[in-house]
Amino acid sequence: MTTNLFNNNALKKKPIQGYKMTLSKQEMSNQNYFVKTEQKLHDDIEKQVMQLFSSSSQGIYIEEQIDAIVNDLSQDFLSTTDANSRIDLDSLLDNYSDSQIPVQPVDFESYIQNLGNNVVAHSIHTSSPRFMGHMTSALPSFVRPMAKLMTAMNQNAVKIETAKALSFCEREALAMLHRLIYQFSDNFYAQHIQHNLSTLGILVSGGTVANITALWCARNASLAAKNDFLGIEKEGLAAALDFYGYKGAVIIGSELMHFSFDKAADLMGIGTQSLIRIPTDSNNRVNIQKLRQTVKECRDQNLLIIAIVGIAGTTDSGGVDSLAEIADIAQAANVHFHVDAAWGGPLIFSEQHRHKLAGIEKADSVTIDGHKQLYLPMGIGMVFLRDPYIATAIEKQASYTMRKGSFDLGKRALEGSRPGMALFLHAGLNLLGLKGYEFLIDEGIRKTQYMADRICSMPEFELLAKPDTNLLLYRYIPEPLRELVAKKQLTEIDNQLINNFNECLQKTQRQIGNTFISRTTKSATTLGKEIPIIALRAVIANPLTKEEDIDAVLNDQIQIAAKINAFNFI
């Protein structure tokens, strides 16, 4: 609240164009001059701002100008095969060290040009066929103009009064995916697809909020109001556990659960220690026997199991739990079964691969990310609910909106105001169709198998696990250690050397930027001991990635490794 808000620094850096910044003594003494200047400044700002908001010719001119520049920037960006620019982070962050908002509007042409040079040029080419390290990919071209349309419409999906048709469009798109998962009857969908008391799914900003929402529903539904107890929603966790006679509450799943489950356990007040992580087998699947045992122990200890979590596509290796077996355990224990299918959910589109998700149709809730294998822009998470009424457990109202009986989608959601991302989802389901998504899924898995075969045939690499889907873990083995690997005679120190080498390899590859593979740390039991293994992690989901790109990525690593050797790393 101080006057140095508009400080000298800011003025120096961004001069107010067309106005003298220093005044003569005579001018200073002329109060009239100030009044006039103030008025002219105000008028000038008004003109500039109103041009930006105007839909008249001058407003359209600005929009078209920016559109043209943006089209060029986008096409350049999208056609680059390099994964990354070479600039290092320390040099880059110096460009973003200005904490002063410009006083006057900056000229849009110079701003967009700067943006192109400083941000776009040093952004990650997530669409590059050789960027194979994270769950981002090239997107279908319709998403770009549709992003413009969505912003033009500027609907707020929280309520009907700001998202009339869109609310129904969103419900339809969610029902389509619900049906793909649960395969309920025509009657079921006719009844629930547009009924304001039913919630087949909730569109959220991402998989994390989807997982949190599912667990929130599960927690509240299992500690609901009863007799004179008003429910956990009103009375809180401690009172709820007390009323129902539980000694505590837990969530159980594989050790490979996404870190959003840590967030959920923390946020919901049970603490991350109550997130029970069961060991996995060599295929990255939860150990069913240990899971069953843990469920029994929790019940013996009188702990509420809020949910048992199955994973369809772990973040670090793409592994899929045995969902059908977990479903049986959950059903027998009468516990909410949540499937985190943020990554792997769309396997359901594939006739060839959907058997891997068998059991997902028994889940009480399922998370799927639109911005992963549905090839939609960032910001589309979804949670699907078997019971169309379970979301009532988190329902909230407000006097100015979200009235009971309304179609307002924000009533049963963690988020409030949110954009009309449903437009992308609805368009994706229609413009790609079942067969289009099937093709994308099948291709990703086929190319992953190609890469696995290549890795197995090359002495430089070791495949760390047979891929379940389209994530691949492997590592580079420096020449002197290859024989020991083959003979399975690596010592812990050897392994540490390999880890250091692979970390250096991954960082160097990222820094050079022609190609990109991510890395993760797995633990393996060797010589009766848990040791960490640094793995190179390929995610093959981009339809633009061809076999030759996969070869290029591997060759790139071999060449970089040779250079690292030259520095006598080992």
Place this chain on the structure above:
Amino acid sequence: MTTNLFNNNALKKKPIQGYKMTLSKQEMSNQNYFVKTEQKLHDDIEKQVMQLFSSSSQGIYIEEQIDAIVNDLSQDFLSTTDANSRIDLDSLLDNYSDSQIPVQPVDFESYIQNLGNNVVAHSIHTSSPRFMGHMTSALPSFVRPMAKLMTAMNQNAVKIETAKALSFCEREALAMLHRLIYQFSDNFYAQHIQHNLSTLGILVSGGTVANITALWCARNASLAAKNDFLGIEKEGLAAALDFYGYKGAVIIGSELMHFSFDKAADLMGIGTQSLIRIPTDSNNRVNIQKLRQTVKECRDQNLLIIAIVGIAGTTDSGGVDSLAEIADIAQAANVHFHVDAAWGGPLIFSEQHRHKLAGIEKADSVTIDGHKQLYLPMGIGMVFLRDPYIATAIEKQASYTMRKGSFDLGKRALEGSRPGMALFLHAGLNLLGLKGYEFLIDEGIRKTQYMADRICSMPEFELLAKPDTNLLLYRYIPEPLRELVAKKQLTEIDNQLINNFNECLQKTQRQIGNTFISRTTKSATTLGKEIPIIALRAVIANPLTKEEDIDAVLNDQIQIAAKINAFNFI
């Protein structure tokens, strides 16, 4: 997982173009035919999908085609002055009753055309100068092409490896607003703006997540690890309260707190009963004396006060609490002070009005929504943190990402993957500048005063509260009751009649769709009794709204009221 996934229904509705859907007996017996057809179908799908992903001429052709249609749709949509189409919800929802995903990709031209007819045509004209009912407005034109750019770049702000330059750009934009709020020194910003251990602000999907994040930080920081206690994050709420010797935990604020605080209290396990809502005065500001008293009582009862919440712009009336007084109470009690400035935060841009937010600079955390009075697209919430290290209380890591010491923005955030919305924020701060935003804020408040004056001068209306900012609550008074209102002689039954009338008026106005005002329910103490008052609620933030539009909205209401009278409502 059943074969009726691709059921007859879906095939009937969306025939696979170019393929015979019925086969002759001879063809049926010819297996070779099936193999060939299968292959051709696959090749055809591959071609269609790859065209959508292609950046070659044919891919660009599709994108340009859609872009052209979308431009027309957008310009039509943006130039409409009506607030809404007249179609009623029941007719509308029939258009969205299909739970089957099309088997084959739908032709994009017919899809976009349908989208135009069914969704765009029946969406809310949030940019209309006569849509004055919610916190959505016309947006500056640069956001539309920039939405395309953001989608083309498809960065994932969760980590550096998928959002290199964007991460720094986001931090810079957040630091700019942080500085506007807190006015710390050059040194402070030089130190923290790009330091990976510092978090000046967190960009989230909306105000709800911003508020939840702030309270999550506050809760975890006040129940942190100590001695052999591992902190609430790990051990949970019950253990934490036990360790610190509290009997419970509460959040205290005005009765006008947004319903996101109910969500926070529910989600965080304290229960909505522990969200203590203090009554407000006639200006919709929290009663300071009662707040002070409640804080004392909670401390006497040995309850942890997680946070005291001040509101800068209530959702239903735009009222601003006396932040400086609340800050003093919070400071004296050593309690986290959170300000929900989702709506009113940008008043800080205005030399004329920022005094209303005096005290915000003492807040430990502040929520501001970019998609409200920063005139940016939906999906930009922000929480600003006075202490750059408080977000450590919610920090999480994962082996495949979010490593300690990294610049990954997702480490200290409720959300995981999220879009590069920072692009809009950075552009808004630069392309509008301090003076541009000041103009927008000043204009909104000036026009609200105009509307308040008009309402006071018209016998048909009653102004329900002097506007603090740019929200206005008023109601229509049917002619027979005007004298009683003037004499303050309304009975409870009279008031109920007025309520019914205004609800009907608002719904009818919405249905006709030329203009739009929302409604809310306030409670007022009359004759020693709390009675509900249904209020018409104007939100005047759209720079395109002129005085004549305000007149048109009021005249529209008078005309609709006359028609309601004709049906002998009273």
